[in-house]
Amino acid sequence: MTPATSLFYPVEADLQILADNLKQLVGNRHPILYAAAEHLFGAGGKRIRPAIVLLISRATMLDKDITPRHRRLAEITELIHTASLVHDDVIDESAMRRGVATVNSLFNNKVAVLAGDFFFAQASWYLANLDNLEVVKLLSEVIMDYAVGETQQALNHFHTSISIETYLKKSYYKSASIIANSSKATGVLSEVSPEIAEHLYNYGRHLGLAFQIVDDILDFTSSTDTLGKPAGSDLKSGNLTAPVLFALEEKPYLEVLIEREFNQQGDLEQAMALIHDSQGIQRARDLAAHHAKLAVEHITVLPPSESRQALINMADYVLSRLY
Amino acid sequence: MTPATSLFYPVEADLQILADNLKQLVGNRHPILYAAAEHLFGAGGKRIRPAIVLLISRATMLDKDITPRHRRLAEITELIHTASLVHDDVIDESAMRRGVATVNSLFNNKVAVLAGDFFFAQASWYLANLDNLEVVKLLSEVIMDYAVGETQQALNHFHTSISIETYLKKSYYKSASIIANSSKATGVLSEVSPEIAEHLYNYGRHLGLAFQIVDDILDFTSSTDTLGKPAGSDLKSGNLTAPVLFALEEKPYLEVLIEREFNQQGDLEQAMALIHDSQGIQRARDLAAHHAKLAVEHITVLPPSESRQALINMADYVLSRLY
Numbered sequence: 001m002t003p004a005t006s007l008f009y010p011v012e013a014d015l016q017i018l019a020d021n022l023k024q025l026v027g028n029r030h031p032i033l034y035a036a037a038e039h040l041f042g043a044g045g046k047r048i049r050p051a052i053v054l055l056i057s058r059a060t061m062l063d064k065d066i067t068p069r070h071r072r073l074a075e076i077t078e079l080i081h082t083a084s085l086v087h088d089d090v091i092d093e094s095a096m097r098r099g100v101a102t103v104n105s106l107f108n109n110k111v112a113v114l115a116g117d118f119f120f121a122q123a124s125w126y127l128a129n130l131d132n133l134e135v136v137k138l139l140s141e142v143i144m145d146y147a148v149g150e151t152q153q154a155l156n157h158f159h160t161s162i163s164i165e166t167y168l169k170k171s172y173y174k175s176a177s178i179i180a181n182s183s184k185a186t187g188v189l190s191e192v193s194p195e196i197a198e199h200l201y202n203y204g205r206h207l208g209l210a211f212q213i214v215d216d217i218l219d220f221t222s223s224t225d226t227l228g229k230p231a232g233s234d235l236k237s238g239n240l241t242a243p244v245l246f247a248l249e250e251k252p253y254l255e256v257l258i259e260r261e262f263n264q265q266g267d268l269e270q271a272m273a274l275i276h277d278s279q280g281i282q283r284a285r286d287l288a289a290h291h292a293k294l295a296v297e298h299i300t301v302l303p304p305s306e307s308r309q310a311l312i313n314m315a316d317y318v319l320s321r322l323y
Numbered sequence: 324m325t326p327a328t329s330l331f332y333p334v335e336a337d338l339q340i341l342a343d344n345l346k347q348l349v350g351n352r353h354p355i356l357y358a359a360a361e362h363l364f365g366a367g368g369k370r371i372r373p374a375i376v377l378l379i380s381r382a383t384m385l386d387k388d389i390t391p392r393h394r395r396l397a398e399i400t401e402l403i404h405t406a407s408l409v410h411d412d413v414i415d416e417s418a419m420r421r422g423v424a425t426v427n428s429l430f431n432n433k434v435a436v437l438a439g440d441f442f443f444a445q446a447s448w449y450l451a452n453l454d455n456l457e458v459v460k461l462l463s464e465v466i467m468d469y470a471v472g473e474t475q476q477a478l479n480h481f482h483t484s485i486s487i488e489t490y491l492k493k494s495y496y497k498s499a500s501i502i503a504n505s506s507k508a509t510g511v512l513s514e515v516s517p518e519i520a521e522h523l524y525n526y527g528r529h530l531g532l533a534f535q536i537v538d539d540i541l542d543f544t545s546s547t548d549t550l551g552k553p554a555g556s557d558l559k560s561g562n563l564t565a566p567v568l569f570a571l572e573e574k575p576y577l578e579v580l581i582e583r584e585f586n587q588q589g590d591l592e593q594a595m596a597l598i599h600d601s602q603g604i605q606r607a608r609d610l611a612a613h614h615a616k617l618a619v620e621h622i623t624v625l626p627p628s629e630s631r632q633a634l635i636n637m638a639d640y641v642l643s644r645l646y
Binding site: 029030032033087090091109110111113114116117118120121122124125127128129131133136137140141143144146147148150151152154155 | 352353355356410413414432433434436437439440441443444445447448450451452454456459460463464466467469470471473474475477478
């Protein structure tokens with residue numbers, strides 16, 4: 001077991017059922033879509049989002065078993081996430097993700113656009129058939145936020161004037177919204193009180209933000225091998241994340257390098273050196289730790305259980321990836 | 324007024340409100356998306372789908388005014404349709420649609436994928452906020468069917484063995500599902516009986532099929548100027564439609580030309596000549612007329628009104644485009 005999956009031990013069996021169901025959900029409407037789905041769902045992704053849904057399901061249904069609707073919600077969450085990754089890779093023209101070939105590179109852009117649309121459509125359809133309007137609204141919000149966040153990221157490249165607040169808002173839309181809203185939706189299915197539902201939302205929101213900030217730090221501190229994509233690729237493409245935004249406050253020359261889009265030889269290396277020479281990475285770490293701590297505070301409103309403990313451990317795990 | 328818009332006279336004022344609302348719906352989350360939306364919704368599309376929703380709204384709410392939810396449904400229908408066109412144009416690498424530059428050509432593929440995702444997401448979100456689970460299910464079905472139909476069309480190019488039934492199924496998914504399901508959803512909002520709701524569904528289904536068959540015929544019989552894209556482009560790209568499938572029954576050599584994907588000089592011209600020399604186009608016309616007639620039978624279950632008459636006239640209008 002990898003460190004990520006051992007965290008999920010209270011729902012190991014549930015995650016196995018999920019893996020089988022996901023392949024069946026996509027079905028055999030077309031052999032090429034099926035091949036894309038096999039590739040995506042067989043690739044051994046970490047399944048963090050459905051694991052959180054399943055852990056919250058167990059932590060809120062202590063004396064009862066979780067229902068087929070809890071399982072379906074976990075599957076829908078993974079479908080939406082996968083659809084967004086497939087379109088991300090078209091937009092960013094990525095050939096690899098976590099060391100595995102992307103759908104656009106393995107097939108082509110046509111198949112990748114179609115496959116993403118198909119997974120989003122399936123998610124909407126299964127969602128409607130959960131027969132719970134509040135859950136439909138929460139997850140529709142996710143699809144909307146994903147599109148807004150992706151747009152803000154894709155179309156604000158190389159804008160050095162964006163604030164850390166704008167960065168956090170974009171990170172919420174793109175990464176935290178799915179965890180926040182699916183966490184709350186899980187509570188809704190378990191019929192928790194509105195107060196607990198809000199705590200679940202905030203657990204997901206802060207955990208999701210911590211995740212994204214850590215991911216953004218790793219782009220500067222990890223090797224290409226570990227990342228499964230070239231290190232520094234966010235910066236190179238003009239996607240300015242927490243470490244850069246903090247570093248810009250200390251290193252005015254960084255702005256010059258970014259504004260000219262690293263078009264002179266050595267620009268990118270010089271920018272990387274300036275960031276590593278600044279407090280940017282440490283301040284980003286502190287920000288991630290702050291959000292992980294808030295996540296833990298919100299989840300501890302649930303009664304103690306193995307699953308609650310796993311949800312608390314998730315927050316520690318997020319930060320541990322930095323060391 | 325064009326022939327298409329004069330058909331809509333009972334809902335002319337409603338369509339003006341729709342046009343204004345659509346621009347506001349898309350909002351100003353990002354200037355580039357806004358520009359794409361302005362371009363798409365300002366382009367003077369025929370707005371046939373929302374017009375049908377509005378006409379059915381008026382024809383089923385005879386003594387009352389239509390509600391804001393009827394209007395919203397019309398807007399959602401146009402959003403879904405527009406999203407599908409934007410992704411279609413990425414998939415088909417089209418530069419022009421109805422004589423207007425596509426989003427992928429005016430901006431790029433990245434913006435077009437994002438804009439399509441954003442419109443789909445908005446449609447899902449507004450849909451959830453209509454607060455009617457049956458309507459959510461009907462329109463989710465549309466998004467799902469669109470993805471299935473698009474896949475079948477995009478990935479079955481140059482397959483001469485597809486049957487007319489497969490063609491009709493694909494046409495239902497890609498084109499008729501949106502009219503059928505939104506027609507039924509309109510009835511649901513007006514609280515018609517389940518029997519009437521089924522008639523509305525079947526009106527939309529047959530009208531949508533007639534539309535698609537006529538569009539497919541026009542690709543063979545119209546000039547490039549009229550179409551706003553090169554004539555014969557479906558055949559050239561391997562999208563085999565009713566006239567071709569009927570012609571294949573009479574002209575075995577057509578299969579040879581198609582199977583080798585027109586890779587020898589004069590192949591495409593020879594194929595076009597074989598189709599024009601066959602009963603293919605006439606048989607496709609008969610098929611369109613058959614579906615238009617069925618559409619009329621289903622809509623005449625509604626009590627007589629100006630709007631009902633406009634819905635009947637729509638079926639005649641579809642066929643009139645052939646002459």
